[in-house]
Amino acid sequence: MPPRLVARPHPRADAVSETLLEVTNLVKEYPVRGRRGEMFRAVDDVSFVVRRGEALGLVGESGSGKSTTARCVLRLIEPTSGRVVLAGSEVTGCSQRELRNVRRQAQLVFQDPYSALNPRMQVKDIIAEGIRIHGLVKGGEARRQRVIDLLETVGLRPDHLNRRPSAFSGGERQRIGIARALALEPQILVCDEPVASLDVSIQAQILNLFKDLKEQLGMTILFIAHDLATVRHLCDRVAVMEQGRLCEIGTRDQIYEAAQHPYTRELIAAVPIPDPRRERVRLAARRAPDATGGRT
Amino acid sequence: MTSPTVQADEATAEVVPLLAVRNLKVSFRAAHGAVRAVNDVSFDVRPRERLGIVGESGSGKSVLAQSILGLVRGADVEGSAEFGGTDLVAADAARLREIRGQEIGYVFQDPLSALDPVRTIGYQVVEPLRVRGVRKQEARRSALDLLGQVGIKDAARRMDDYPHQFSGGMRQRVVIAMALVAEPQLIIADEPTTALDVRVQAQVLDLLHKLADERDLAVVLITHDLGILAGFAEKIMVMYAGRVMETADTDSLFYSSINPYTLGLLASLPRVEGQTPQRLITIGGRPPSPSALPEGCPFNPRCRYVIEVCRETMPKLEVPPGGSHPSACHRAWWLAHTPGQMP
Numbered sequence: 001m002p003p004r005l006v007a008r009p010h011p012r013a014d015a016v017s018e019t020l021l022e023v024t025n026l027v028k029e030y031p032v033r034g035r036r037g038e039m040f041r042a043v044d045d046v047s048f049v050v051r052r053g054e055a056l057g058l059v060g061e062s063g064s065g066k067s068t069t070a071r072c073v074l075r076l077i078e079p080t081s082g083r084v085v086l087a088g089s090e091v092t093g094c095s096q097r098e099l100r101n102v103r104r105q106a107q108l109v110f111q112d113p114y115s116a117l118n119p120r121m122q123v124k125d126i127i128a129e130g131i132r133i134h135g136l137v138k139g140g141e142a143r144r145q146r147v148i149d150l151l152e153t154v155g156l157r158p159d160h161l162n163r164r165p166s167a168f169s170g171g172e173r174q175r176i177g178i179a180r181a182l183a184l185e186p187q188i189l190v191c192d193e194p195v196a197s198l199d200v201s202i203q204a205q206i207l208n209l210f211k212d213l214k215e216q217l218g219m220t221i222l223f224i225a226h227d228l229a230t231v232r233h234l235c236d237r238v239a240v241m242e243q244g245r246l247c248e249i250g251t252r253d254q255i256y257e258a259a260q261h262p263y264t265r266e267l268i269a270a271v272p273i274p275d276p277r278r279e280r281v282r283l284a285a286r287r288a289p290d291a292t293g294g295r296t
Numbered sequence: 297m298t299s300p301t302v303q304a305d306e307a308t309a310e311v312v313p314l315l316a317v318r319n320l321k322v323s324f325r326a327a328h329g330a331v332r333a334v335n336d337v338s339f340d341v342r343p344r345e346r347l348g349i350v351g352e353s354g355s356g357k358s359v360l361a362q363s364i365l366g367l368v369r370g371a372d373v374e375g376s377a378e379f380g381g382t383d384l385v386a387a388d389a390a391r392l393r394e395i396r397g398q399e400i401g402y403v404f405q406d407p408l409s410a411l412d413p414v415r416t417i418g419y420q421v422v423e424p425l426r427v428r429g430v431r432k433q434e435a436r437r438s439a440l441d442l443l444g445q446v447g448i449k450d451a452a453r454r455m456d457d458y459p460h461q462f463s464g465g466m467r468q469r470v471v472i473a474m475a476l477v478a479e480p481q482l483i484i485a486d487e488p489t490t491a492l493d494v495r496v497q498a499q500v501l502d503l504l505h506k507l508a509d510e511r512d513l514a515v516v517l518i519t520h521d522l523g524i525l526a527g528f529a530e531k532i533m534v535m536y537a538g539r540v541m542e543t544a545d546t547d548s549l550f551y552s553s554i555n556p557y558t559l560g561l562l563a564s565l566p567r568v569e570g571q572t573p574q575r576l577i578t579i580g581g582r583p584p585s586p587s588a589l590p591e592g593c594p595f596n597p598r599c600r601y602v603i604e605v606c607r608e609t610m611p612k613l614e615v616p617p618g619g620s621h622p623s624a625c626h627r628a629w630w631l632a633h634t635p636g637q638m639p
Contacts, residue, residue: 061493201353204564204576233566270498272523279527
């Protein structure tokens with residue numbers, strides 16, 4: 001089959017407008033060890049929205065606060081202040097019981113597929129657990145069928161049902177993690193570096209899977225990553241974080257073709273391009289005495 | 297067997313290689329028989345050359361580097377690795393230690409585990425010189441100078457700091473300084489930037505590049521990321537399942553690869569510029585486990601160009617008729633004459 005290289009218009013372009021997740025003035029502070037009363041702001045007044053059906057990339061270097069932001073959104077850690085609204089209901093300040101429902105609607109996919117799955121459970125139980133707890137599908141046979149459907153959605157086979165995580169490679173485990181998240185029929189997937197620990201050839205498979213979920217199931221994705229190339233491939237819009245602050249947010253083209261913030265430009269300029277001729281030009285620019293870290 | 301790398305570069309064949317690896321095989325004994333991690337690998341590193349070795353997990357790239365440095369334990373190593381008149385495979389532990397400290401510098405992925413947490417940075421950078429008998433004051437002066445060159449600001453004061461007081465990027469600079477202080481001719485760096493942020497990665501790679509130029513150093517850079525080799529390496533060797541799949545100068549590898557695995561790797565890389573493809577072209581399946589390699593070419597179950605012979609015989613790494621560089625593929629000739637198979 002010839003590769004499809006031409007970008008198609010977004011099939012749900014008209015649907016991408018409704019706000020699904022709204023984060024307003026989010027702050028997370030930690031006490032500084034050894035210094036009484038002094039606080040470190042891991043997340044500093046961050047506001048953004050994620051629209052239904054879009055993939056928003058949240059990028060930054062280690063320590064930029066991107067993962068902390070994601071965890072505050074799901075209230076896996078309690079934000080110091082700020083407001084998070086998911087599908088019209090308040091996440092910040094809701095009760096533990098309401099939180100259960102919030103977390104069903106916003107499912108997390110983790111970076112490390114090795115530690116995210118219980119090694120003693122079979123794949124079918126890993127995926128069915130949430131369905132059973134939330135009573136989403138009644139009856140053993142119907143549940144089994146749902147699990148088989150989910151496996152198929154993420155590109156695994158029904159004969160994988162009775163195996164345990166140790167029988168799978170990193171990429172397949174990540175597929176299991178995604179199936180488990182999808183099992184709860186969430187409105188949004190929050191993915192924290194989901195391809196960072198995968199081999200290059202496997203990373204592309206998982207990125208394609210996320211793209212399919214977005215375009216075929218209309219899934220909304222908040223995609224946290226340090227790798228600007230993977231974010232560019234998947235995300236419609238990109239938010240850039242630096243030292244706890246959001247320094248720039250825009251559409252993919254705005255960020256990658258015409259970044260305004262110097263930090264964004266510096267990040268993009270540092271990503272290696274698998275093209276020796278281009279790299280020679282960029283290297284010469286970096287070595288030039290008046291190089292300011294801008295794009296070449 | 298003739299060496300494919302020499303065969304490929306007839307014009308420069310008279311240059312004596314700094315490191316000449318021939319038919320290197322490394323196997324580990326496991327519960328169910330031997331597991332071969334590196335299988336018949338040959339290559340040269342010439343003086344001042346920057347060679348990139350790229351491969352995914354299980355490709356054998358790190359075991360290859362470690363076996364050259366005499367750092368793998370409990371493995372059977374066959375073949376030879378000639379370096380300055382010494383066969384590193386046959387050399388005894390004392391000679392290897394000497395070579396590692398002075399003639400070959402090495403930099404590994406995790407700078408924290410390469411540094412001793414209870415000794416100052418200064419002590420650790422000076423040590424390779426002290427071992428060689430250089431006087432204390434002189435050694436300290438060289439170390440100070442070098443730390444400045446690798447970009448440690450206020451080096452005189454920071455020499456008395458401990459590793460935990462440095463950031464990841466600064467630690468890797470210290471490790472590079474340690475590798476360089478005895479003025480080796482060759483540096484082997486295994487994933488030196490994998491743990492680093494993208495801006496720091498660019499700085500560390502630029503630094504290695506600059507130091508290699510200034511000090512007439514040869515560098516072997518081992519990585520899973522073809523992208524970083526585009527700007528760094530002059531020659532690239534692609535490994536898969538313990539074997540060399542393709543070797544070429546960097547431009548030939550990126551612009552006219554004749555190996556389906558390399559082509560697949562290149563196509564599956566997302567990029568920060570140019571067109572964004574709707575879908576990335578992927579290599580299906582996953583790399584084989586070294587203990588359960590398929591018959592024939594190890595890539596055959598994932599290869600889109602597979603033919604019958606691929607399932608039966610391992611292809612030789614050789615230059616196909618009319619080709620520009622060696623590729624271990626039964627269809628290398630066809631790929632060389634059918635351009636544009638994959639973008």
